[in-house]
Amino acid sequence: MSFTVLSTDSSSAARRGCLVLPHGTVETPIFMPVGTQGTVKTLHPLEVEELGAQMILGNTYHLWLRPGHETIRELGGLHGFTTWQKPMLTDSGGFQVWSLAKLRKITEQGVNFSNHLDGSKMLLTPELSMEIQGALGSDIAMLFDECPPYPCDEAYAEKSLALTSRWAQRCKNWVAENEPRSGTGRQQHFGIVQGSVYADLRERSARELVEIGFDGYAIGGVSVGEPEHEMFRAIENAVPFLPHDKPRYAMGLGTPPQILEMIARGVDMFDCVMPTRIARHGMAMTLDGPINIKNLIHAKDPRPICESAHPHVAGFSRAYLRHLFRAGEILGLRLLSYHNLHFYLRLVAGAREAIEAGTYSDFKNSFIQRYTRSTSS
């Protein structure tokens, strides 16, 4: 049993756990920075580690197209290739089926893509996704799913869910035959619950995946443009049907308050491009909510970005950070990426401590109250 629930919160479904993986043990709840192309954009792997990241993501679709999974396999897998030595999770490419929708066609066999780099036609199947992820050697490989769009009618959601379940079984079969490794250990595999906004479909999807049996379960089909209350409902509709002793992963989420809300609903794992993407666009997270560092009001502001900023960033004034962005200097992108990841990772570390201390609800409520009250000035 690689996942252990260490303690649970008395006033919510939040839980504190640890997950043993081939490249190390991670503490949950966990936030995983996204490194789609084998890099957390702008940051050195040692910086990502220094920030306290325990596990990062890579992406099957992108790495398959470039540089190619065989190349990465020859160069020591994703760990050897990138030098990141802690656990790594790879997404299956299922999400790209959704986000590159104009370029693809879904069939029972898999997904026909016209890839976004040179337009050439490619076929990604459940088996191929597993094979690629096996070559990448990630600690956790996600099953190849179909992520339906939002909105999505019930008939389509049902059809899509059924396809995802059939694909899940094919992934499972491939894994049983090929026994992919991560480093010296066994690669883990997580199923992905779909079902859009329909409670009965979420339940069915969860039950079908649990029936097949995986190392952990993700909730997908969220963060695809649905309103926030639908996102929470999707989580609430799936969690009760997932095993207590397996990790639960909400894919692609979320804002800081959303993450705390989902921890309270029993989710253990998160990933989101938000901290790094918006950082490159000039947004910085603060305890009083996000601020746009490019805005005029920071032009002469001598204060640090946030009172909780990492020492490597806290020495810079808001005025200087604004200057870096206006001047198009790379350091600005780096500093805010560093800062926002620090903010997220500290937030989730704080959640872990609060769960252990039995004060999670207070922790969550006071954070959210301040964060959403107003924009820092």
Added chain:
RNA sequence: GGGUAGAUGCCCGAGUGGCUAAAGGGGGCAGACUGUAAAUCUGCUAGCGUAAGCUUACGUUGGUUCGAAUCCAUCUCUACCCA
């Protein structure tokens, strides 16, 4: 002294009789971003007004015309060339 080219909104620059408050950049001011086709994308950027609209605007002054950034004359300035 003579000749040629030119002067457009914060900047660069297109426009050469009505569809022009004036293309396109840049700059500026905001907004968006949730399993990353994203150092990206969107909006606004003469003044007044919620708006219809009104008022100023394409170097100066005057003219032609129903109508001028666009045509004519004048002057001013700039660049280059010839003495």
